[in-house]
Amino acid sequence: MSRWEVVIGLEIHAQLATKSKIFSGASTAYGAEPNTQACLVDLGYPGVLPVLNEEVVRMACKFGLAIGAEIAPRSVFARKNYFYPDLPKGYQISQYELPIVANGELIIDSDDGERKRIGVTRAHLEEDAGKSVHEGFDRMSGIDLNRAGTPLLEIVSEPDLRSAKDAVAYMRKIHTLVRYLGICDGNMQEGSFRCDANVSVRPQGQEAFGTRAEIKNLNSFRFVERAINFEVERQIDVLEDGGDVVQETRLYDSARDETRSMRSKEEANDYRYFPDPDLLPVEIADDYVEAVRQTLPELPDAKQARLQESLGVKAEDAAILTIQRELADFFEAAAKASSAPGQTVANWVLGELSGALNRDGLDISASRVSAEALATLVDRIHDNTISGKIAKDVFEAMWQGEGSADEIIDARGLKQITDAGAIEAIVDKVIADNPGQAEEYRAGKEKLIGFFVGQVMKETGGKANPGQVNQLLKKKLSG
Amino acid sequence: MSVSDKPIYDRTMTELSRGLAAGDFSSVELTTALLDRIETLDGALNAVLTVTRDEALAAASAADDLRAAGDAGPLAGLPILHKDIFCTRGVRTSCGSKMLNTFIPPYDATVVxxxxxxxxxxxxxxxxxxxxxxxxxxxxFYGNVMNPWDLERSPGGSSGGSSAAVAARLTPVATGTDTGGSIRQPAALTGTVGIKPTYGRVSRYGMIAFASSLDQAGVITRSVEDAALVLGVMAGFDERDSTSIDQPVPDYVAELDTPLDGVRVGIVRQHFDEGLEAATGDQVRAALKTLEARGATLVDVDLPNLDQSVPTYYVVAPAECSSNLSRFDGIRFGYRAKDPEDLLDLYCRTRGEGFGAEVKRRILTGTYVLSAGYYDAYYLKAQQVRQLIADDFRKAFADVDVIAGPTAPTPAFRLGEKTDDPVTMYLNDIYTIGANLAGLPAMSVPCGFADGLPVGLHLVAPHFAESALMAVGHQYQLETDWHTRCPEDYR
Amino acid sequence: MAMLARLKVADEDIAEACEKLSRIVDFVDQLSQADTSGVVPMAHPLDQTQRLRPDAVTEPNNRDHVQQNASQVADGMYLVPKVIE
Structure with missing residues (x-):
């Protein structure tokens, strides 16, 4: 065990999935032509004023309730003052002393196998900044303010995380949660979900925190893990060489897999926070909170437990199924429509279906096979109409749009032969055709049963029920 | 002198409205007369930065057509000047600054x-x-405005162009904004009426912000009746301003007739101590007597934290302004320094060259009072004292309907007289600032002359009591004619 | 302070600016004499709460008109001297 303990806190920025911006009626849609979705309020034009979007309040409340946090009856917007070209007003409207959500928690499955409580200090609303484009303008940078004013929920954890893996587990958990709640699309490539990591190390057993460095703008789970691991190593090296860690902002360079100091942001960080006089305190009544609580969907942890307990899905499969609410919903719809055991349906959802989705780069919502259609297919295996092996071909045909499971089975004549007399005739023929092997079997070479099954299946074009064939062969061969 | 004998430019908005309705003249004739008057007289005053002749004549003609069609709005065809702080679509809005010398807003302020x-x-x-x-x-940035009563003197500020224009009969009405007295003090110094309504009564949307929690739009007129007429149109809820109040707007004109009988007028003793110039004090005291003679009761009230109002203001206002003015960076609009070496140089020179000395002083003061280590001692402290001052007013209004006193400690001062010491200039706002800190409606009404220069009576009322405030002013004007006096060269 | 506020003050004006600024600071220092123990700071003149706006897109693209006020634009972007991170 290392003599150093790692201490990590994450500040996750989740873009809220509203139609319009937090303080203006401009669209938040991603990917528009530069500055075509930046209205006068987003541009910080003289004289214009912010008005708060009701949806962001509702979304923040949802999140707060989902992590068992307190919803502030009164929260206040403040201005964070600094100059940067992508910050049009010269201040960011954020929440400082009185955030909308405080004191929540999440349980993660920690690196060391333990379940661990991670505190969420606060979650506050703020506006996003624009983007600077550094290429293509000679010695200039281009400023695109489409993103300026997009609503963000900044989710600040306690420094409760003790490894890069824990940090990723926590971030994944939040990622799953915000998508369940429908408050963030979670698209990390587009920057809808990103985080800053505060990392420090201290000697094992020491109570006081070490000096921390803040790694900015990590936009993938992989980068979070790598950046933290690099930073931990760096800090330990510094300390073991007798040096001091400097409190600073660092940037993770994914190409070189290292963090480096961002001195440009360091020089003046007196943000001069004060309450924004253009906005009034946000008051949230208890009955509003209760009304929002009624709209909460089943949350991932509860859903996972239910899949295990009521539907008999094994823990690891239930965990995967519930990462994405749509996938879990798909599974549940299929399980409900099917008479087969839940685990059998889960095997199909996580097996063939997920494989096909991955192969074609589709999201579950765009699945070419519906939950009900999949349920019918699984039922046909369960009621012995077709074998599991043939079912894979049927699934592929369904995926290609050839029709329902029953239509394909009918059209291709794939129905299993369940007529005992017909199978018996074929079994008799196979035994008669292979007297040598039958002799050997009877002499004790029981492994040969597989050979006979194979022959029968070949004769029937795979349509016989393997169990039934097996039974009959054993009876005939030993008879 | 009957109204019909008065020159058209000397008539109030209310009188002009009647003239238009009666068909005595058209809006095009009225507009042309005032535009010509601005052209002739404003050279000496420097009150008007931009004359929108073509747009004005087009609007006047349209108003005449609407009137002919029987579809005239409450102010149809009536002239107005806007303070250059209100954004006007397609018309340069400079805010008196080099920073916005070429700024053309793509939208109209709600007031406009x-x-x-x-x-x-x-x-x-x-x-x-x-x-x-x-x-x-x-x-x-465009040079000072001259006071029509004495061209060597200031017309007050910050709405000095509006007050001078109304006093010189270039327009019957001009809009203004008031953050610490910027409507009322210039009104007092030019013998005009200036009202700042309750904070939130008039939308701030499109009004370039100085100090957001103090700024409020209002109007400068010659009669309280006109103020009631115009304020009734300006006021009201605006969903684009979060601090705008969703409350119905009373019929201010109808409520002007409320008599003074039984009205309790509060007098604050500190308003009349050594800071007030003697001749000004005499005029204000005489005005109070007039109110009393018309049935009002004078009651002594105490505002114990009054002395703290100016320092409180000079922390809160610069703090908000330092942040509000950060958006002027030369990138999306406004002045931009030439050939910047780098980004920092672009910021520092754009703002260093685009802002004048007083604006820079306030930005620096505001930056200082908000900065780490000073926030509690200055900004937070000022917010607490602001609460004390608001409480003082609340208590006082338990006993009185309005508070009356001087608007400014002296009549119009000479240009250049107070520019050396910013603090001396700031103290000029001592009687007016309290209403901004507490968000109260307040107005200045002409109440006489000291050494030939106008003096203003300051009236303050509880939140949303504009009707009561204007009724007192109107009843006073029924008894006096100070507001009809015109500076000699502008008759 | 000038750096924090991104304001260039000309060398010849610095002395005067500092002198005036210190006079203002001395003046507002009298706030310290007020007894404010237990007083709730007042951020707004009226005791109102924030109104909420429906989540609807109401602002169409008006970029080309709005950018007429900008000194330097290219390809729809506002230009600044290169930002170094």
Missing amino acids: ERLAAAGAVMLGKTNMDEFAMGSSNETS
Whole structure:
């Protein structure tokens, strides 16, 4: 065990999935032509004023309730003052002393196998900044303010995380949660979900925190893990060489897999926070909170437990199924429509279906096979109409749009032969055709049963029920 | 002198409205007369920065057509000047600053929009202290405004262009904004009426912000009746301003007739101590007697934290302004320094060259009081004292309907007289600032002359009591004729 | 302070600016004499709460008109001297 303990806190920025911006009626849609979705309020034009979007309040409340946090009856917007070209007003409207959500928690499955409580200090609303484009303008940078004013929920954890893996587990958990709640699309490539990591190390057993460095703008789970691991190593090296860690902002360079100091942001960080006089305190009544609580969907942890307990899905499969609410919903719809055991349906959802989705780069919502259609297919295996092996071909045909499971089975004549007399005739023929092997079997070479099954299946074009064939062969061969 | 004998430019908005309705003259004739008057007389005053002749004549003609069609709005065809702090679509809005010398807003402020919708004809934009920071109009990038009562004196500020234009009969009405007295003090110094309504009564949307929690739009007129007429159009809820109040607007004109009988007028003793110039005090005291003679009761009230109002203001206002003015960076609009070496140089030179000395002083003061280590001692402390001052007013209004006193400690001062010491200039606002800190409606009404210069009576009322406030002013004007006096060269 | 506020003050004006600024600071220092123990800071003149706006897109693209006020634009972007991170 290392003599150093790692201490990590994450500040996750989740873009809220509203139609319009937090303080203006401009669209938040991603990917528009530069500055075509930046209205006068987003541009910080003289004289214009912010008005708060009701949806962001509702979304923040949802999140707060989902992590068992307190919803502030009164929260206040403040201005964070600094100059940067992508910050049009010269201040960011954020929440400082009185955030909308405080004191929540999440349980993660920690690196060391333990379940661990991670505190969420606060979650506050703020506006996003624009983007600077550094290429293509000679010695200039281009400023695109489409993103300026997009609503963000900044989710600040306690420094409760003790490894890069824990940090990723926590971030994944939040990622799953915000998508369940429908408050963030979670698209990390587009920057809808990103985080800053505060990392420090201290000697094992020491109570006081070490000096921390803040790694900015990590936009993938992989980068979070790598950046933290690099930073931990760096800090330990510094300390073991007798040096001091400097409190600073660092940037993770994914190409070189290292963090480096961002001195440009360091020089003046007196943000001069004060309450924004253009906005009034946000008051949230208890009955509003209760009304929002009624709209909460089943949350991932509860859903996972239910899949295990009521539907008999094994823990690891239930965990995967519930990462994405749509996938879990798909599974549940299929399980409900099917008479087969839940685990059998889960095997199909996580097996063939997920494989096909991955192969074609589709999201579950765009699945070419519906939950009900999949349920019918699984039922046909369960009621012995077709074998599991043939079912894979049927699934592929369904995926290609050839029709329902029953239509394909009918059209291709794939129905299993369940007529005992017909199978018996074929079994008799196979035994008669292979007297040598039958002799050997009877002499004790029981492994040969597989050979006979194979022959029968070949004769029937795979349509016989393997169990039934097996039974009959054993009876005939030993008879 | 009957109204019909009065020159058209000397008539109030209310009188002009009757004239238009009666068909005595058209809006095009009225507009042309005032535009010509601005052209002739404003050279010496520097009150008007932009004259929108073509737009004005087009609007006047449209108003005449609507009137002929029987579809005239409440202010149809009536002239108005807007302080150059209100954004006007397609018309340069400078805010008195080099920073916005070429700024053309793509939208209209709510105040501008409402007045236009009611049929008012915008003649142009008035000069002002840069970003409304000043009490003398000397901080304008476009040079100071002269007081029509004495061209060597200041017309007050920051709405000095508006007050001078109304006093010189270039327009019957001009809009203004008031953060610490910027409507009322210039009104007092030019013998005009100036009202700042309750904070939130008039939308701030499109009004370039100085100090957001103090700024409020209002109007400068010659009669309280006109103020009631125009304020009734400007006021009201605006969903684009979060601090705008969703409350119905009373019929201010109808409520002017409320008599003074039984009205309790509060007098604050500290308003009459050594800071007040003697001749000014005499006029104000005489005005109080007039109110008493018409049935009002004078009651002594105490505002124990009054002395702290100016220092409180000079922490809160600069703090908010330092942040509000950060958006002026030369990137999306406004002045931009030439050939910047790098980004930092672009920022520092754009702002260093684009802002004048007083604006820079306030930004620096505001930056200082918000900075780490000073926030509690200055900004937070000022917010607490602000609460004490608001409480003082609340208690006082338990006993009285309005509070009356002087608007400014002296009549119009000489240009350049107070520019050396910012603190001396700031103290000029001592009687007016309290109403901004507490968000109360307040007005200045002409109440006489000291050494030939106008003196203003200051009236303050509880939140949303504009009707009571204006009724007192109107009843006073029924008894006096100070507001009809015109500076000699402008008769 | 000038750096924090991104304001260039000309060398010849610095002395005067500092002198005036210190006079203002001395003046507002009298706030310290007020007894404010237990007083709730007042951020707004009226005791109102924030109104909420429906989540609807109401602002159409008006970029080309709005950018007429900008000194330097290219390809729809606002230009600044290169930002170094």
